[in-house]
Amino acid sequence: xxxxxxxxxxxxxxxxxxxxxxxxxxxxxxxxxxxxxxxxxxxxxxxxxxxxxxxxxxxxxxxxxxxxxxxxxxxxxxxxxxxxxxxxxxxxxxxxxxxxxxxxxxxxxxxxxxxx
Amino acid sequence: xxxxxxxxxxxxxxxxxxxxxxxxxxxxxxxxxxxxxxxxxxxxxxxxxxxxxxxxxxxxxxxxxxxxxxxxxxxxxxxxxxxxxxxxxxxxxxxxxxxxxxxxxxxxxxxxxxxxxxxxxxxxxxxxxxxxxxxxxxxxxxxxxxxxxxxxxxxxxxxxxxxxxxxxxxxxxxxxxxxxxxxxxxxxxxxxxxxxxxxxxxxxxxxxxxxxxxxxx
Numbered sequence: 001x002x003x004x005x006x007x008x009x010x011x012x013x014x015x016x017x018x019x020x021x022x023x024x025x026x027x028x029x030x031x032x033x034x035x036x037x038x039x040x041x042x043x044x045x046x047x048x049x050x051x052x053x054x055x056x057x058x059x060x061x062x063x064x065x066x067x068x069x070x071x072x073x074x075x076x077x078x079x080x081x082x083x084x085x086x087x088x089x090x091x092x093x094x095x096x097x098x099x100x101x102x103x104x105x106x107x108x109x110x111x112x113x114x115x116x
Numbered sequence: 117x118x119x120x121x122x123x124x125x126x127x128x129x130x131x132x133x134x135x136x137x138x139x140x141x142x143x144x145x146x147x148x149x150x151x152x153x154x155x156x157x158x159x160x161x162x163x164x165x166x167x168x169x170x171x172x173x174x175x176x177x178x179x180x181x182x183x184x185x186x187x188x189x190x191x192x193x194x195x196x197x198x199x200x201x202x203x204x205x206x207x208x209x210x211x212x213x214x215x216x217x218x219x220x221x222x223x224x225x226x227x228x229x230x231x232x233x234x235x236x237x238x239x240x241x242x243x244x245x246x247x248x249x250x251x252x253x254x255x256x257x258x259x260x261x262x263x264x265x266x267x268x269x270x271x272x273x274x275x276x277x278x279x280x281x282x283x284x285x286x287x288x289x290x291x292x293x294x295x296x297x298x299x300x301x302x303x304x305x306x307x308x309x310x311x312x313x314x315x316x317x318x319x320x321x322x323x324x325x326x327x328x329x330x331x332x333x
Binding site: 108 | 206236
Protein backbone atom coordinates (compact mmCIF):
# COMPACT_ATOMS: atom_id res chain seq x y z
CA UNK A 1 0.00 0.00 0.00
CA UNK A 2 3.01 2.29 0.35
CA UNK A 3 4.77 1.35 -2.86
CA UNK A 4 3.89 4.57 -4.71
CA UNK A 5 5.99 6.80 -2.44
CA UNK A 6 8.83 4.29 -2.46
CA UNK A 7 8.78 4.04 -6.27
CA UNK A 8 8.86 7.81 -6.57
CA UNK A 9 11.93 7.96 -4.31
CA UNK A 10 13.64 5.17 -6.27
CA UNK A 11 13.05 6.88 -9.64
CA UNK A 12 14.50 10.12 -8.23
CA UNK A 13 17.67 8.27 -7.25
CA UNK A 14 17.90 6.41 -10.58
CA UNK A 15 17.67 9.63 -12.57
CA UNK A 16 20.24 11.29 -10.31
CA UNK A 17 22.70 8.38 -10.49
CA UNK A 18 22.36 8.02 -14.28
CA UNK A 19 22.86 11.76 -14.70
CA UNK A 20 25.94 11.79 -12.47
CA UNK A 21 27.51 9.00 -14.56
CA UNK A 22 26.47 10.32 -17.95
CA UNK A 23 24.41 7.23 -18.72
CA UNK A 24 21.51 7.40 -21.15
CA UNK A 25 19.41 4.66 -19.65
CA UNK A 26 18.78 2.79 -16.42
CA UNK A 27 18.09 -0.80 -17.50
CA UNK A 28 17.62 -2.43 -14.11
CA UNK A 29 17.43 -1.65 -10.42
CA UNK A 30 18.21 -4.21 -7.73
CA UNK A 31 16.31 -3.50 -4.52
CA UNK A 32 16.63 -5.26 -1.16
CA UNK A 33 13.58 -5.13 1.12
CA UNK A 34 12.84 -6.68 4.49
CA UNK A 35 9.81 -8.94 4.44
CA UNK A 36 8.35 -7.09 7.44
CA UNK A 37 8.11 -3.94 5.29
CA UNK A 38 5.37 -5.65 3.26
CA UNK A 39 6.48 -4.38 -0.15
CA UNK A 40 4.67 -6.12 -3.01
CA UNK A 41 6.90 -6.67 -6.04
CA UNK A 42 4.08 -6.31 -8.59
CA UNK A 43 2.91 -3.08 -7.03
CA UNK A 44 6.41 -1.61 -6.76
CA UNK A 45 7.10 -2.54 -10.41
CA UNK A 46 3.84 -0.94 -11.51
CA UNK A 47 4.60 2.37 -9.78
CA UNK A 48 8.21 2.34 -11.00
CA UNK A 49 6.89 2.09 -14.55
CA UNK A 50 4.48 4.94 -13.87
CA UNK A 51 6.97 7.38 -12.32
CA UNK A 52 9.82 6.48 -14.68
CA UNK A 53 7.88 7.45 -17.83
CA UNK A 54 9.71 10.13 -19.78
CA UNK A 55 12.91 9.78 -17.70
CA UNK A 56 16.18 7.89 -18.26
CA UNK A 57 14.70 5.14 -16.11
CA UNK A 58 11.72 4.52 -18.40
CA UNK A 59 11.20 0.78 -18.80
CA UNK A 60 13.54 -0.03 -15.90
CA UNK A 61 13.44 -3.67 -14.77
CA UNK A 62 12.94 -4.29 -11.06
CA UNK A 63 14.77 -7.07 -9.28
CA UNK A 64 13.48 -7.29 -5.70
CA UNK A 65 15.31 -9.43 -3.15
CA UNK A 66 13.24 -10.00 -0.02
CA UNK A 67 15.08 -10.53 3.26
CA UNK A 68 13.26 -12.64 5.82
CA UNK A 69 13.41 -12.03 9.56
CA UNK A 70 15.79 -14.31 11.48
CA UNK A 71 14.58 -16.05 14.59
CA UNK A 72 16.39 -17.81 17.42
CA UNK A 73 14.81 -20.83 19.06
CA UNK A 74 14.40 -20.35 22.81
CA UNK A 75 14.73 -24.10 23.39
CA UNK A 76 17.60 -25.34 21.19
CA UNK A 77 19.20 -22.05 20.14
CA UNK A 78 18.89 -22.68 16.38
CA UNK A 79 18.97 -19.50 14.26
CA UNK A 80 16.65 -19.79 11.27
CA UNK A 81 14.83 -17.73 8.64
CA UNK A 82 11.15 -17.27 9.18
CA UNK A 83 9.05 -19.61 7.07
CA UNK A 84 5.61 -18.74 5.85
CA UNK A 85 2.90 -18.85 8.51
CA UNK A 86 5.25 -20.00 11.25
CA UNK A 87 7.35 -18.61 14.09
CA UNK A 88 8.35 -21.94 15.62
CA UNK A 89 11.66 -23.81 15.36
CA UNK A 90 11.89 -26.14 12.32
CA UNK A 91 14.15 -28.52 14.29
CA UNK A 92 12.59 -28.94 17.72
CA UNK A 93 9.25 -27.10 17.31
CA UNK A 94 10.11 -24.78 20.22
CA UNK A 95 9.07 -21.14 20.53
CA UNK A 96 11.40 -18.68 18.88
CA UNK A 97 12.16 -14.99 19.17
CA UNK A 98 12.91 -12.57 16.31
CA UNK A 99 16.56 -11.63 16.75
CA UNK A 100 17.08 -9.92 13.39
CA UNK A 101 14.03 -8.12 12.05
CA UNK A 102 15.41 -7.74 8.52
CA UNK A 103 13.78 -4.38 7.95
CA UNK A 104 16.21 -2.92 5.43
CA UNK A 105 14.99 -1.19 2.29
CA UNK A 106 17.67 0.01 -0.10
CA UNK A 107 18.92 0.06 -3.71
CA UNK A 108 21.75 -2.45 -3.88
CA UNK A 109 22.84 -1.73 -7.44
CA UNK A 110 21.73 -0.41 -10.81
CA UNK A 111 22.48 -1.33 -14.40
CA UNK A 112 23.22 1.56 -16.76
CA UNK A 113 23.76 1.77 -20.52
CA UNK A 114 24.16 4.32 -23.30
CA UNK A 115 25.33 7.88 -22.93
CA UNK A 116 23.31 10.99 -22.26
CA UNK B 117 27.43 -1.28 -16.62
CA UNK B 118 26.51 -2.48 -13.14
CA UNK B 119 26.95 0.10 -10.37
CA UNK B 120 26.87 -0.84 -6.70
CA UNK B 121 24.95 1.77 -4.69
CA UNK B 122 23.60 0.69 -1.28
CA UNK B 123 21.36 3.77 -1.03
CA UNK B 124 18.55 3.70 1.53
CA UNK B 125 15.31 4.41 -0.30
CA UNK B 126 14.04 6.72 2.42
CA UNK B 127 17.42 8.46 2.95
CA UNK B 128 16.00 11.93 2.30
CA UNK B 129 13.20 11.41 4.83
CA UNK B 130 15.67 9.95 7.34
CA UNK B 131 18.06 12.90 6.99
CA UNK B 132 15.25 15.42 7.49
CA UNK B 133 13.87 13.46 10.47
CA UNK B 134 17.31 13.50 12.13
CA UNK B 135 17.54 17.27 11.58
CA UNK B 136 14.04 17.82 13.00
CA UNK B 137 14.87 15.70 16.05
CA UNK B 138 18.16 17.54 16.62
CA UNK B 139 16.35 20.90 16.42
CA UNK B 140 13.66 19.82 18.88
CA UNK B 141 16.22 18.35 21.29
CA UNK B 142 18.23 21.56 21.26
CA UNK B 143 15.09 23.27 22.56
CA UNK B 144 14.59 20.60 25.22
CA UNK B 145 11.47 19.24 23.52
CA UNK B 146 10.80 15.49 23.83
CA UNK B 147 8.90 13.92 20.94
CA UNK B 148 6.78 10.79 20.97
CA UNK B 149 5.41 9.18 17.79
CA UNK B 150 2.16 7.36 18.67
CA UNK B 151 1.23 4.45 16.40
CA UNK B 152 -1.72 2.06 16.27
CA UNK B 153 -4.83 0.96 14.39
CA UNK B 154 -7.80 3.24 13.76
CA UNK B 155 -9.82 3.17 16.96
CA UNK B 156 -7.10 1.63 19.13
CA UNK B 157 -7.34 4.53 21.59
CA UNK B 158 -4.47 6.80 20.52
CA UNK B 159 -6.37 10.05 21.12
CA UNK B 160 -7.71 8.75 24.46
CA UNK B 161 -4.13 7.99 25.49
CA UNK B 162 -3.07 11.54 24.57
CA UNK B 163 -6.03 12.98 26.53
CA UNK B 164 -5.18 10.93 29.61
CA UNK B 165 -1.51 11.86 29.47
CA UNK B 166 -2.39 15.54 28.99
CA UNK B 167 -4.13 15.42 32.37
CA UNK B 168 -1.02 14.00 34.03
CA UNK B 169 2.05 15.64 32.49
CA UNK B 170 3.10 18.90 34.10
CA UNK B 171 5.22 20.36 31.26
CA UNK B 172 3.49 22.09 28.33
CA UNK B 173 2.18 19.68 25.69
CA UNK B 174 1.66 20.15 21.97
CA UNK B 175 0.07 17.55 19.74
CA UNK B 176 0.19 16.95 16.00
CA UNK B 177 -2.76 14.87 14.85
CA UNK B 178 -2.41 12.90 11.64
CA UNK B 179 -5.47 11.68 9.79
CA UNK B 180 -6.35 10.80 6.23
CA UNK B 181 -9.46 12.96 6.58
CA UNK B 182 -11.15 15.19 9.21
CA UNK B 183 -10.01 17.12 12.27
CA UNK B 184 -12.22 15.30 14.77
CA UNK B 185 -9.35 14.33 17.08
CA UNK B 186 -7.85 17.82 17.02
CA UNK B 187 -11.20 19.33 18.02
CA UNK B 188 -11.56 16.73 20.79
CA UNK B 189 -8.15 17.61 22.21
CA UNK B 190 -8.63 21.37 21.84
CA UNK B 191 -11.88 21.07 23.78
CA UNK B 192 -9.75 19.66 26.61
CA UNK B 193 -7.42 22.65 26.38
CA UNK B 194 -4.63 20.79 24.56
CA UNK B 195 -2.55 22.67 21.96
CA UNK B 196 -3.45 20.35 19.05
CA UNK B 197 -2.78 20.78 15.32
CA UNK B 198 -4.11 18.74 12.43
CA UNK B 199 -2.31 17.24 9.44
CA UNK B 200 -4.83 15.92 6.93
CA UNK B 201 -2.92 13.74 4.48
CA UNK B 202 -5.75 13.41 1.98
CA UNK B 203 -4.91 9.77 1.36
CA UNK B 204 -1.34 9.14 2.46
CA UNK B 205 -1.27 6.21 4.88
CA UNK B 206 1.51 7.55 7.15
CA UNK B 207 3.12 10.80 8.28
CA UNK B 208 6.59 11.60 6.97
CA UNK B 209 9.34 14.01 7.96
CA UNK B 210 8.46 16.75 5.39
CA UNK B 211 4.88 16.88 6.76
CA UNK B 212 6.18 17.33 10.30
CA UNK B 213 8.67 20.00 9.24
CA UNK B 214 5.88 21.95 7.51
CA UNK B 215 3.60 21.67 10.54
CA UNK B 216 6.32 22.74 12.98
CA UNK B 217 6.67 25.88 10.90
CA UNK B 218 3.01 26.73 11.56
CA UNK B 219 2.61 25.85 15.22
CA UNK B 220 4.45 27.15 18.26
CA UNK B 221 5.82 24.41 20.48
CA UNK B 222 7.12 25.79 23.77
CA UNK B 223 10.72 25.09 24.77
CA UNK B 224 11.10 22.06 27.08
CA UNK B 225 7.60 20.84 26.14
CA UNK B 226 6.30 17.43 25.20
CA UNK B 227 5.44 16.94 21.54
CA UNK B 228 3.11 14.05 20.80
CA UNK B 229 2.55 13.07 17.19
CA UNK B 230 -0.48 10.85 16.67
CA UNK B 231 0.21 9.00 13.44
CA UNK B 232 -2.34 7.74 10.91
CA UNK B 233 -4.30 4.72 12.19
CA UNK B 234 -2.44 1.93 10.39
CA UNK B 235 -0.22 -0.95 11.54
CA UNK B 236 2.12 -1.06 8.54
CA UNK B 237 3.42 2.10 6.91
CA UNK B 238 3.78 4.45 9.92
CA UNK B 239 6.20 1.97 11.50
CA UNK B 240 8.63 2.40 8.62
CA UNK B 241 9.14 6.14 8.82
CA UNK B 242 11.09 8.23 11.28
CA UNK B 243 9.57 11.69 11.54
CA UNK B 244 11.78 13.39 14.13
CA UNK B 245 10.67 11.48 17.21
CA UNK B 246 12.70 10.39 20.22
CA UNK B 247 10.67 7.21 20.46
CA UNK B 248 7.67 5.38 19.06
CA UNK B 249 4.95 3.79 21.15
CA UNK B 250 2.22 1.52 19.83
CA UNK B 251 -1.37 1.43 21.09
CA UNK B 252 -3.09 -1.93 20.61
CA UNK B 253 -6.63 -2.67 21.74
CA UNK B 254 -8.18 -5.93 22.86
CA UNK B 255 -10.82 -5.31 20.20
CA UNK B 256 -8.21 -5.92 17.48
CA UNK B 257 -7.54 -9.46 18.71
CA UNK B 258 -4.57 -11.12 20.38
CA UNK B 259 -2.88 -12.15 17.11
CA UNK B 260 -1.68 -8.66 16.15
CA UNK B 261 2.01 -9.02 17.17
CA UNK B 262 2.37 -12.04 14.88
CA UNK B 263 0.55 -10.37 12.01
CA UNK B 264 2.28 -6.99 12.19
CA UNK B 265 5.73 -7.62 13.71
CA UNK B 266 7.41 -4.42 12.53
CA UNK B 267 5.23 -1.95 14.42
CA UNK B 268 5.83 -3.73 17.73
CA UNK B 269 9.52 -4.33 17.02
CA UNK B 270 10.12 -0.63 16.35
CA UNK B 271 8.19 0.63 19.37
CA UNK B 272 9.65 1.33 22.81
CA UNK B 273 6.41 0.43 24.64
CA UNK B 274 3.01 -1.09 23.96
CA UNK B 275 -0.15 0.42 25.45
CA UNK B 276 -2.85 -2.25 25.71
CA UNK B 277 -6.37 -0.78 25.76
CA UNK B 278 -10.00 -1.91 26.04
CA UNK B 279 -9.20 -4.82 28.36
CA UNK B 280 -12.58 -4.19 30.04
CA UNK B 281 -14.23 -5.90 27.05
CA UNK B 282 -11.61 -8.67 26.71
CA UNK B 283 -13.81 -11.43 28.07
CA UNK B 284 -16.82 -10.51 25.96
CA UNK B 285 -14.79 -10.65 22.72
CA UNK B 286 -12.50 -13.56 23.60
CA UNK B 287 -9.26 -11.58 23.81
CA UNK B 288 -6.50 -13.78 25.24
CA UNK B 289 -3.99 -11.47 26.94
CA UNK B 290 -1.48 -14.27 27.59
CA UNK B 291 -1.45 -15.11 23.86
CA UNK B 292 -0.99 -11.43 22.98
CA UNK B 293 1.97 -11.16 25.36
CA UNK B 294 3.47 -14.36 23.98
CA UNK B 295 3.28 -12.85 20.49
CA UNK B 296 5.04 -9.73 21.75
CA UNK B 297 7.81 -11.85 23.28
CA UNK B 298 8.32 -13.42 19.85
CA UNK B 299 8.49 -10.25 17.76
CA UNK B 300 9.64 -7.67 20.32
CA UNK B 301 11.30 -9.39 23.29
CA UNK B 302 11.27 -7.33 26.47
CA UNK B 303 8.85 -4.67 25.17
CA UNK B 304 7.12 -3.09 28.18
CA UNK B 305 3.32 -3.41 28.15
CA UNK B 306 1.06 -0.90 29.90
CA UNK B 307 -2.65 -1.66 30.23
CA UNK B 308 -4.79 1.48 29.91
CA UNK B 309 -8.47 2.08 30.40
CA UNK B 310 -9.04 5.06 28.13
CA UNK B 311 -12.43 5.81 29.65
CA UNK B 312 -11.42 5.94 33.32
CA UNK B 313 -7.74 6.75 32.88
CA UNK B 314 -6.72 3.73 34.95
CA UNK B 315 -3.14 2.82 34.05
CA UNK B 316 -2.24 6.26 32.66
CA UNK B 317 -0.15 7.15 35.74
CA UNK B 318 2.25 4.31 34.95
CA UNK B 319 2.57 5.39 31.33
CA UNK B 320 3.25 9.00 32.35
CA UNK B 321 5.93 7.86 34.82
CA UNK B 322 7.53 5.65 32.19
CA UNK B 323 7.61 8.50 29.65
CA UNK B 324 9.13 10.88 32.19
CA UNK B 325 11.82 8.29 32.97
CA UNK B 326 12.49 7.73 29.25
CA UNK B 327 12.83 11.49 28.79
CA UNK B 328 15.26 11.80 31.70
CA UNK B 329 17.31 8.87 30.38
CA UNK B 330 17.51 10.53 26.93
CA UNK B 331 18.55 13.86 28.47
CA UNK B 332 21.42 12.08 30.20
CA UNK B 333 22.81 10.67 26.97
